[in-house]
Amino acid sequence: MGCVNSKNIANSSIRDPPVIIRDASDSLKVHKVENRRKYFRRNGFKPLEVIKEEEEGEKTGIRKIVVESSNPNLDNKHSNESRRSSEGEQAAPGWPAWLRAAAGDAIDGWLPLKSENFERLEKIGQGTYSNVYRARDLQTGRIVALKKVRFDNFKPESVSFMAREIKILRTLDHPNVMKLEGIITSKLSCNIYLVFEYMEHDLSGLLSCPHVKFTDSQIKCYMLQLLKGIEHCHSRGVLHRDIKSSNILINNEGVLKIADFGLANFFDNKNKQQLTNRVVTLWYRPPELLLGSTSYGPCVDMWSVGCVFAELFNGKPILKGRTEVTTF
Template sequence: MGDAESESEQIRLKCIRKEGFFTVPPEHRLGRCRSVKEFEKLNRIGEGTYGIVYRARDTQTDEIVALKKVRMDKEKDGVPISSLREITLLLRLRHPNIVELKEVVVGNHLESIFLVMGYCEQDLASLLENMPTPFSEAQVKCIVLQVLRGLQYLHQNFIIHRDLKVSNLLMTDKGCVKTADFGLARAYGIPVKPMTPKVVTLWYRAPELLLGTTTQTTSIDMWAMGCILAELLAHKPLLPGTSEIHQVDLIVQLLGTPSENIWPVSAWPLLSPTPLPRATARDGLESSYFKEKPLPCEPELMPTFPHHRNKQAAPATSEGQGKRCKP
């Protein structure tokens, strides 16, 4: 049995689906699943590789939530491994800057599964594409600090997100920023085991992934974080490559020709088992950048914006659509 299959089986043993139930380990027991009919879908707010997301109202509590339908169209053997990973990870994660999984609900068929998530009014990709002027530097610092706090929490719990990008960063109307979409996230341990390098959206993909390393650490999230910081400041993507070769070329243009002084290129399979050392989330939080003027504004002082996601006229056909969502 291969790695993916064995991991899938382990997760399935922890998350056993029974008719009318979604059983999880005792410390995160959900009990009997509610029906999705108890939620009123208000509008569609997004679509990704792993499912469609709706803004919905819980008819029992009147709470507005995000309802994510798990995509099952290519599955023959139950719930996709990516969704099982997302469920099991989010059930154990509780942090103000990580999107909250409230419960799992079911549709008319056992294969129809929805994740009920905390609702955020904005995603940063939509904001950047619709804002007439960029965020101020104080506002950027406020956003980045919150993302770094969430990342520090993930990394302390040995979880790599593996798909950080502006479209996966959500913001409430109260200025709270939350990292979302954990379909590619993985728990890791020591020693680090090989993983596929085909992760992270191209524009945010670290050079070691582009050059074929299968050993992944929190460094790949930190590279993406740097790209996001630059994008928020410049109001445009930092490295908008059109292919992996073009992406590597853009990185070289920005950072210079690779050398052993800045990249351990001789250790990577296309050049490695040794990942590139990179600042940690804690390093970022302690950076003097956030102590210099202009100081980060408080989340409550962030401006509010029109809810662009609630005005989508037509669904996207893939996660790759949109100028900030390249695959």
Template sequence: MSFHLSDAYARKLEQYELSTKLGEGTYASVFRAIHKPSSTLVALKQINLNRDEGTPCTALREISLLKELRHANIVALLDVAHTRERLTLIFEHLDCDLKQHMDACGKNLAPANVQLILYQVLRGIAYCHSKSILHRDLKPQNLLLNRATGDVKLADFGLARAFGIPVKAFSHEVVTLWYRPPDVLMGSQVYSTSIDMWSIGCIFGEMTTGRPLFAGKNVDEQLARIFKQRGTPTELTWPGVSQLPNFRGDFPVTPAVQLASIVPKMDSLGVTLLNRLLQYNPAMRVSAAEALQHVYFASIHAIVGNLPNEQSIFDRTGITMILEPPVEAAQAPAASTAAAAAAVPAPIAQQQQDISQQQQAFQDQQQRELQLTRMQQMSQFQQFQQLQAHQHLLAQPNHVVNNNNNNSSSQAHPSHLDSQFTQ
């Protein structure tokens, strides 16, 4: 009697009862299922196999990486079953993804919850980066949420890659368009952890505004939308940008918009962090480890401290998600929404007030950082004008000669002018 490993896997799959189809992609379908022996909810990702092509490389990559990653903010791969027809990945089950949660809440997340969600995303990606792994496809749909506990977990590592030093040349066709950084949009294939940090900045802004920060239909429109808000990059603001493969010298010159006006509901501490996440120059983007230490998270970090990787932040007393309105409340008329808001328990409302007061206390001591950030966000249009004036001055050969009798401090000195642009 012959024995096939696929037969053993088939018997393993018999332990699961499929219930609801959660989603479908090009290569896989995801189902909610019940593990019958333990009555535990799980998620089954079924990947149909092509006899000629074999197992998709994205699936192999996801399996190999998730077997290595063990963290409270990364979805757990519980088991794998491989039959002749399909490959099945068995994951822990979570209620929804962040996109579904934002839609259910009427795209109006409580500021304290935005803070807690972002902290967990950064915590998960910091762990990945410490293991030399880039996610490369961070977006709300790939962040899973347990509504009951508030836990957030990174998922879908199909595009994730291990990286080394020096950083390898990767494909620039990564990251869903809206969350793709400008260096990758302009064809850069040499990148590192900064690719994930730009994506996290886009998610941060989207949680606050209720809509994507940069929602282009194609690469050109995506760049145009970014430039419209962040200003058109130049060699002054982003050294080396003109060397990117798809950089065009005819990009319309657009001045930067104050970031606070783009995310009016975000407090000043959040704006300073968002600015560091959305830096044009990849080398200037804040790392995940640095972001976790930002004063925006001071009230959380004071409680969480150096939490072990396997523990949830909600294991610590004092960390609790504020009750968000249910799906029905988000879809109901305004009167029903108001009634649902009025029904929020008093202790939760008090907790939100306490967190807000803590943030306000830290704002006073961070005014210097905010002022510095605003100086760094000086209008790029003004910089462009200064550059034009500088070039015009250098184009006049008699200028310096005619001023030999003047005080030396009044002479035009190119290196002095250049220093103004690089500061």
């Protein structure tokens, strides 16, 4: 077998081919790396340890770099990674590998739903990272809401962002919080749909109707449900971070549910972590976030709840600034 000399390695491009490790048991492990030279240096390989460069498939054009490892610790590391990956596949059959890697604990015990079992109807909502559709479950005839999450499964931060929302939704279980009922995905598609109960209205839409005027009793009823839902989130260590009237859904029976946990995050009152202040829609954003604070807790949600409370009486948002300065 021919060798790849050190010059070729030194001049490799930023996006290098996958690296294949041949360990002591003579088995091959494939590792996708961004920079081959850094990978070799970090793991103690020498240029002459590259024993083969080969083509894989005419269609893909992927080039593999095969190296021999003489480091038993590295062999054990790759062996353990391979074993964990295999165990993950057995524990979560049917899920794409990238989702198992990013949210394995969140999808534990679930099986993916099939897209052909749902008839997608009209679009009913749109967020920063998602679109929401009304759909029909063809097996039961039930109307549901499908939230199509936008992400790039080749960008780790995008996948982890999406995976966090799934983990948070599975953490919560309360009558006044939208419950995740299932996930539609496939190994061949990068799309992912979150399946929820269908709610006929959102608070913002109701308030925008000229003929709708809530009574004091109705406002008390909705605020009680909203506060119970928020209390549940906070008791489970979850900050919603985007409470606003359009994220508060109401069905025809008057049941209120908090929706859209795309900006939500976990928190720990005992160990305060630094969080981004670029959250909460401007009209509902509390003063500490407007002033740049990155250390906060449940109080940011409670400010937003107060804004919604005033909006129920006023019929429209009370802090409609165009910029952070005018809002503050």
